Amino acid sequence: MSKKQNLLTLICIILGIVGALYVNYCVPETWVESRIQYQMTQNDQAQWQYVARGKTQVATDIVAYQESPLRQQNLDKLQQAPSLKQQWVFIEGVQGPSLLKADYHFGVWSLLPAFIAIALCLISREPLLALFSGIVVGAFMVGKFDVSSDVLIPNMATTDAASILILYLWLLGGLMGIWAKTGAAQAFAQMMSERFVSGPRSAKLVTWMLGVLFFQGGTMSTVLVGTTVKPMADKANVSHEELSYVVDSTASPIASVIAFNAWPAYVQAFLFVPGVAFLATEADRLSFFFSSIVFSFYGIFAVLGTLLLSLEWTRFSGKPMRKAIARARLTGQLDAPDAAPISAKELHAVNIPENYRSHWLEFILPLICLIAIAVFTFVASGSPQIHWAFGGALLLAIVIALGKGMQVRDMLEGLGTGWKGVVVASIILMLAITIGAISKQLGGGIYLVELLGEQLPFWCVPVVLQILTMIIAFSTGTSWGTYAIAFPLAMPLVWVIAQNEMLANPEIFMMICFAAVLNGSVYGDQCSPISDTTILSSMTTGCDLMDHVKTQIVPASYAAIMAGMLWTLCALVLT
Known part of the structure; x- marks a missing residue:
């Protein structure tokens, strides 16, 4: 960092701590x-x-x-x-x-930890420092001054933290390490380049199609698509900013449009409104969810935006993205000169043992195993068992490598390289979960939703809900957490407004507002530097986290603006 960045970082941290102490001693809940x-x-x-x-x-x-x-x-x-x-x-x-x-909140002060974390991400470009500073500020606000014992250890001892440690450090890191050691990823990239990919456009189109195909959304989609396409896209000279945008914007957005996944079952539990017949039972709420998909304008525009970029049509991609594209095409530099990718370079280096012949099937077969386990467990239980899927893929990759004659010592070296390569990203993810938990405890989302009143003109309600959920999800780094905050508060409010305004089609109005909350949360999560999907998209594609955030937020915002305009128009015309 430059001296100016260092100074601004220090000032931001000091102001955050001073503000936190003021809240703790002077601001009542x-x-x-x-x-x-x-x-x-x-x-x-x-x-x-x-x-x-x-x-x-x-x-x-x-x-x-x-x-x-x-x-x-x-x-x-x-x-x-x-x-x-x-x-x-x-x-x-x-x-x-x-x-x-x-529940409680501290008014606008409840947003302080998230504001400090996001501001420091933008100023310092150091997500570890930013997230930890936000956690310290949040801890001080609630009087927990022993941050390690009172905040970090309890949050890192949770099921979510253990899941991240096992999935992203052990299983994903091990799988990427084995692929790096066997050269499987490079062999796959070579095969794709020879048969299907002839340049940046075809590489991005393959990425887009895989993103649409893996419509489960969230972390699984970003990890699966990112790790699959990176070697192929690197060979085709696709900038890491382009790649991470396509991977990220075909994850949660497509899951909200092709909703044959875990989303409807999770969301429907928050939709019950007393006295509303079409939301009375679980079956009614699931039917309501699927009927509302036609209004998921942001998800539709986000996926179309990545398709346009894949086709090299960059009018709505924004100046930062066009600059990244020009750099990669003219100089071959896939990252900006000052970029600091959060995945280790060792994962992308070729270190194949002597006399070991790589084959692209060593990359494809574990992926097929991963997808098969995830799909089968989803069909059988209604929820994909991600740990089983990645564990099965890792085991198969190891068995293939040993079966082809790789020494145990080389295999273990590959695992170690993979684990080292994702340590920083895993720590960032765990800190992101911690600051998300603190933000929820401080009631930032509840405060923002409370800003709504029942005297709003009905036609502006969808956009107001969109903006609020965008802010909540951006501040907490989670769309699903935003759903748990926003839907139980927003849906009864929307119904009251529909009755007060005596709308002719209150159910359609509810669908429009539902889609605004669903999609606004996806946008906020997708663009937040403290979101797990944002971090994983950067990690698996080898992109600098803040470069990904700054280049993605422009086309994502275009999609959000167009969606907001359509929701307002639909509220005026259809209800």
Whole structure:
């Protein structure tokens, strides 16, 4: 970093810490009532039960809503934290009990950790420093001054953190290391170049088609497509900014359009609105989800934008992307001169043992195994078992290498190289999860949604919801986490507005607003430098994280603007 960048970084960190201490000592929490309505049934003992995360749970100690200390009227009188954080209550006119929760926020201060992390990413281009600084600021805001014991260790001891460690460090890193040692990726790139890829356009088109084909979305799509196409695209002289954009923008956006994946089952749980017949049952909510896909304008435009770029039509790609394309074509430099990719160069270096002959099938067969396991487990259980898929692919790659005569010592060396190559990226992912958890705890998303009022003109509601969810997802780095915050608050609000305005087609209005929340969250997640998919897209394609963010945000914003205009038009014309 330059002296100016160092100074700005230091000032940003100091201001963040000062602000955090001010919040901790001077800003009281604002407590907010929130309700979660599960689909409730009664068992043989007449107990109310519901299904959460695949397990049947029983609601206990149910009280009348008027008696609950978690009612907003009671929370407004609090001088300190409530004695209860959640309680089951009966609400008049609602079938079965509802879960009442007490959440809090610090107003606009709740956004401080995410703001510091994102600002430092832009200033210093060092995601490790940015994320850690954001975590420290968030920890100080809630009075946790022993950051390692009170924040890092508890969050890194979670199932999510362990999943990242196993999947992205051990399994993905090991698989990439084995491919680097056997030369399988280079052999695949050579085969594709000889048979299918003749230049940047065809390389990007292959990437785009794979992104559409792997429509499960999220981290699996970015990892699978990124690792598959990088050697081929490097050989075709595709800049890493182009490649990471195509990989990232055909992950979650396509999953919101071709929704035969885990998204509908997850999202429908947040869509129940008391008294709304077309959202009454799980089947109704799933039908509502799929009926709303025609309004997923951002997902459609994002995927079309990557197709246009793949076809070398760059009018809507933005100046930073065009600059990256020109650099790669004219100089052969796939990264900017000052780029610092978060994946190690060792993963892309060829270090094949003597007398070992590489073959492109060593790359394809593990991929087929990975996809087959993921698809089979998705069909069988409704959720793809990603760890099984990557574990099976790694095991098959090792078996093939040893079967072809590779020494155990060379195989272990390849695994070690792979693990070393993704250590930094894995740490960044774990820190991203931690700052996302802190942002959620501080209630930034709840505060932003609270800014909405019931007096909004109905035609501007979709765009307002889009903007709010874009900010929430960008600040927290997660679309699914944004859904959990936004949908339970937004959908009842939209229904009230539809009734107050006496709209002729309230269900269509609900679909438009639903699509705005769904797609706004995808945009924010996709463009956030603290998002796991953004980080993984950069890692697997060998791109500098902030170069990826800065080049992707322009075409993604074009897609978001066009989507917002269409949602407004549809609200005016169709409802």
